[in-house]
Amino acid sequence: MEIDSLREGFDRVAEKRSLSSAKALEAVDQIVNEVEQAIVKLQMMNTDSTGNVDHPSILAELKSKLNEMAPLNQLEGSQKELNGALSKYLKVLEKSFNPDISKAYRNVDFEVHTVNNIIANHFYRQGLFDLGDMFARECGELGGTSLKLPFQEMYAILEAMKARNLEPALSWAAKNHDQLLQNGSMLEFKLYQLQFVEILSKGSRGEGKDEALLYARTHLVPFAAVHKEEFQKLMACLLWVGRLDQSPYSELMSSAHWEKLAEELTHQFCSLLGQSRESPLSVAVSAGFQGLPTLLKLTQVMAAKKQEWQVMKQLPVPIDIGPEFQYHSVFVCPVLREQSSDENPPMRMPCGHVVSKQSIMKLSKSSSRPFKCPYCPSEAVASHCKQLHF
Amino acid sequence: MDMAIDTPSPAPPPTPPAPSAAAGRQTRAAEAVRLEHQLVRVPLESLRATVRSNHRLAEKEIAAVLSSASAAPAESSAAAVDHLTSLVSRLHGLKRKMEEGARVEELQVQRCRARLDRLATASTGDDAEWEDIRLKRILVDYMLRMSYYDSATKLAETSGIQELVDIDVFLDAKRVIDSLQNNEVAPALAWCAENKSRLKKSKSKLEFLLRLQEFVEFVKAKNCIQAIAYARKHLAPWGNMHMKELQRVTATLVFRSNTNCTPYKILFEQERWDYLVDIFKQDFCKLYGMTLEPLLNIYLQAGLTALKTPFCTEGSCPREDPLSLEGFRKLAEPLPFSKQHHSKLVCYITKELMDTENPPRVLPNGYVYSEKALQEMSKKNDGKITCPRTGDVCDFSECVRAFIS
Numbered sequence: 150m151e152i153d154s155l156r157e158g159f160d161r162v163a164e165k166r167s168l169s170s171a172k173a174l175e176a177v178d179q180i181v182n183e184v185e186q187a188i189v190k191l192q193m194m195n196t197d198s199t200g201n202v203d204h205p206s207i208l209a210e211l212k213s214k215l216n217e218m219a220p221l222n223q224l225e226g227s228q229k230e231l232n233g234a235l236s237k238y239l240k241v242l243e244k245s246f247n248p249d250i251s252k253a254y255r256n257v258d259f260e261v262h263t264v265n266n267i268i269a270n271h272f273y274r275q276g277l278f279d280l281g282d283m284f285a286r287e288c289g290e291l292g293g294t295s296l297k298l299p300f301q302e303m304y305a306i307l308e309a310m311k312a313r314n315l316e317p318a319l320s321w322a323a324k325n326h327d328q329l330l331q332n333g334s335m336l337e338f339k340l341y342q343l344q345f346v347e348i349l350s351k352g353s354r355g356e357g358k359d360e361a362l363l364y365a366r367t368h369l370v371p372f373a374a375v376h377k378e379e380f381q382k383l384m385a386c387l388l389w390v391g392r393l394d395q396s397p398y399s400e401l402m403s404s405a406h407w408e409k410l411a412e413e414l415t416h417q418f419c420s421l422l423g424q425s426r427e428s429p430l431s432v433a434v435s436a437g438f439q440g441l442p443t444l445l446k447l448t449q450v451m452a453a454k455k456q457e458w459q460v461m462k463q464l465p466v467p468i469d470i471g472p473e474f475q476y477h478s479v480f481v482c483p484v485l486r487e488q489s490s491d492e493n494p495p496m497r498m499p500c501g502h503v504v505s506k507q508s509i510m511k512l513s514k515s516s517s518r519p520f521k522c523p524y525c526p527s528e529a530v531a532s533h534c535k536q537l538h539f
Numbered sequence: 540m541d542m543a544i545d546t547p548s549p550a551p552p553p554t555p556p557a558p559s560a561a562a563g564r565q566t567r568a569a570e571a572v573r574l575e576h577q578l579v580r581v582p583l584e585s586l587r588a589t590v591r592s593n594h595r596l597a598e599k600e601i602a603a604v605l606s607s608a609s610a611a612p613a614e615s616s617a618a619a620v621d622h623l624t625s626l627v628s629r630l631h632g633l634k635r636k637m638e639e640g641a642r643v644e645e646l647q648v649q650r651c652r653a654r655l656d657r658l659a660t661a662s663t664g665d666d667a668e669w670e671d672i673r674l675k676r677i678l679v680d681y682m683l684r685m686s687y688y689d690s691a692t693k694l695a696e697t698s699g700i701q702e703l704v705d706i707d708v709f710l711d712a713k714r715v716i717d718s719l720q721n722n723e724v725a726p727a728l729a730w731c732a733e734n735k736s737r738l739k740k741s742k743s744k745l746e747f748l749l750r751l752q753e754f755v756e757f758v759k760a761k762n763c764i765q766a767i768a769y770a771r772k773h774l775a776p777w778g779n780m781h782m783k784e785l786q787r788v789t790a791t792l793v794f795r796s797n798t799n800c801t802p803y804k805i806l807f808e809q810e811r812w813d814y815l816v817d818i819f820k821q822d823f824c825k826l827y828g829m830t831l832e833p834l835l836n837i838y839l840q841a842g843l844t845a846l847k848t849p850f851c852t853e854g855s856c857p858r859e860d861p862l863s864l865e866g867f868r869k870l871a872e873p874l875p876f877s878k879q880h881h882s883k884l885v886c887y888i889t890k891e892l893m894d895t896e897n898p899p900r901v902l903p904n905g906y907v908y909s910e911k912a913l914q915e916m917s918k919k920n921d922g923k924i925t926c927p928r929t930g931d932v933c934d935f936s937e938c939v940r941a942f943i944s
């Protein structure tokens with residue numbers, strides 16, 4: 150889209166608006182001016198004590214001057230120019246944007262309380278607890294499942310981490326030791342490592358060393374076997390207590406480690422809660438922004454069959470959305486151009502090419518004789534084709 | 540998309556090159572911006588309305604002053620001076636009002652610009668913050684339409700997006716809605732008068748329906764004479780356009796409000812006021828170039844349609860898919876399934892797309908995983924692969940390629 154041409158169009162509107170506004174004020178000033186002049190003339194006439202004979206002519210003069218000025222015409226003229234710029238700009242808008250994005254809308258009502266519950270939980274997930282509470286109160290949605298408590302715990306841990314306090318994070322990781330291990334996460338070890346580095350970088354040479362050594366013994370040694378390399382590197386750091394920043398290991402002090410770990414913690418926390426990493430509402434709406442243009446084009450093509458659009462069970466064409474929204478494997482048989490199913494699963498021929506079971510039955514004419522792969526010169530027999538599970 | 544790289548000779552028929560992922564993302568992002576009509580249109584309509592009412596005020600006052608100036612009393616010059624002096628102060632009053640009006644216009648101009656600036660910085664597909672703000676705008680729109688004004692205001696303020704949402708526009712509507720809910724028509728009629736020509740152009744029935752309601756209220760109060768007088772004055776002019784409805788309503792004069800005769804009965808019911816609120820909301824949205832449905836509903840519906848597959852209801856639906864959740868499934872129920880023309884395979888282990896870069900490999904048991912996932916597993920386990928779904932163990936070298944076109 151040409152934002153610049155939109156800006157140009159609007160600049161014209163803005164310009165005509167201020168012009169019109171200035172002209173209107175000017176017209177009022179001119180009227181005031183004329184009336185005031187008439188007042189002065191009338192008053193001078195009084196002080197001159199030449200009598201009242203001439204004041205009707207002063208008023209008549211005022212009237213004709215005002216007529217001549219025609220302030221209403223002035224107003225009308227500049228307003229017309231403004232309206233012209235406005236309607237031109239409106240046309241540009243209609244052209245640059247999709248003027249009615251509800252054309253692809255299917256007339257079904259979303260259950261309000263389902264939507265509201267999704268929104269409230271979205272706010273809790275984002276750490277916007279006051280807003281979530283206020284929203285739940287305002288829409289009267291206090292009953293549904295709430296993610297408030299678990300996410301409050303998570304944000305408390307993250308807040309503490311921001312203040313360089315790892316205690317809450319460590320105690321959460323220790324509590325969930327087994328599950329983290331099962332997820333293949335090194336979170337717990339990395340937290341201890343971070344704490345260890347904190348002690349090393351803060352401590353003075355004498356005391357710091359003892360404290361660090363003690364810490365390493367209690368917390369890092371249990372991981373020594375699993376994370377051998379990292380462990381040895383950390384032990385070498387003991388030589389640099391109090392001046393870690395001048396050591397070859399100064400990189401360990403980078404604040405990027407804190408951010409990365411906060412991210413990993415968020416990830417693991419959501420995973421153990423059985424929640425997705427991204428807010429599902431954000432995901433669904435982003436997918437909507439990507440998918441809607443295709444749907445709108447489709448409704449345009451199908452304009453004559455509006456009824457069908459409202460009731461169809463599957464879209465006739467694919468929607469182009471990013472690979473990040475692909476959560477399921479879909480196999481489309483290249484021969485039949487059909488999605489596979491339990492009855493018609495994907496089969497791999499010995500040459501490596503994959504088609505659907507029905508295609509193989511067709512190609513082999515349901516016999517045990519060899520047939521040619523449609524994608525290469527190799528031959529296959531049906532009994533040597535293997536069903537795949539994606 | 541063809542996923543084969545080291546195909547057994549000879550090579551399979553060539554497939555057209557897939558557009559690069561980045562290019563696809565940019566096209567999609569550009570298309571998404573074209574959906575934001577409401578964002579730029581609403582403040583422009585506000586500006587138009589302000590300009591119009593300021594212009595009307597100036598016009599009316601100046602015309603009044605002009606005719607008053609020419610009617611200055613001619614008996615004595617003192618009386619003429621008094622008269623003209625009062626005109627001058629009236630003009631000063633007008634000027635103050637016009638300056639105030641111009642300031643409002645300027646703020647609205649600023650708002651129109653802020654919206655264009657926003658779109659100029661639109662995400663090219665991977666700007667999470669821009670997309671988060673976009674979602675917030677849409678949520679504010681939803682709250683305003685649902686009359687959750689406090690939440691809408693708080694969300695806008697805490698995220699600093701006041702210039703990007705239309706709270707004041709909706710608060711204007713709220714005044715009218717509230718009054719209709721209190722069974723008052725005056726503010727709604729005033730709104731109709733303000734927007735008369737444009738409502739007429741869009742063939743709005745609102746004013747007619749409001750007039751009918753006032754008439755019905757007279758009948759309800761058994762005030763027949765006034766009802767008839769009202770009908771003559773305010774309903775008769777609509778006769779050409781809405782004859783049938785007019786006849787039906789005037790017939791209520793005979794039936795009174797305790798009638799059981801269905802077509803008349805509903806006219807007396809309290810729900811009529813809710814109906815008026817709905818009609819007002821529709822006309823209001825049309826006038827400002829807004830969609831009738833909340834934006835959230837439109838985007839959610841499109842998104843859920845795009846995401847909906849027959850696999851979503853299976854137990855193995857990954858939690859990253861919104862449709863793994865009960866609430867989203869319920870919303871998606873009346874929507875169609877999406878469709879694929881080409882295979883798209885997602886690795887069960889890494890959840891990444893399997894393509895030429897990261898091709899699928901088949902275990903002896905027929906289960907398919909991405910090469911990356913299997914390589915990593917084999918590195919950790921001395922070349923051994925354990926199928927995460929069946930527990931079968933095999934050697935990495937036994938995992939063969941599958942060519943999917």
Ligand SMILES: [Zn+2]
Pocket residue numbers: 498500501502522523524525526527
């Ligand atoms: Zn083949």
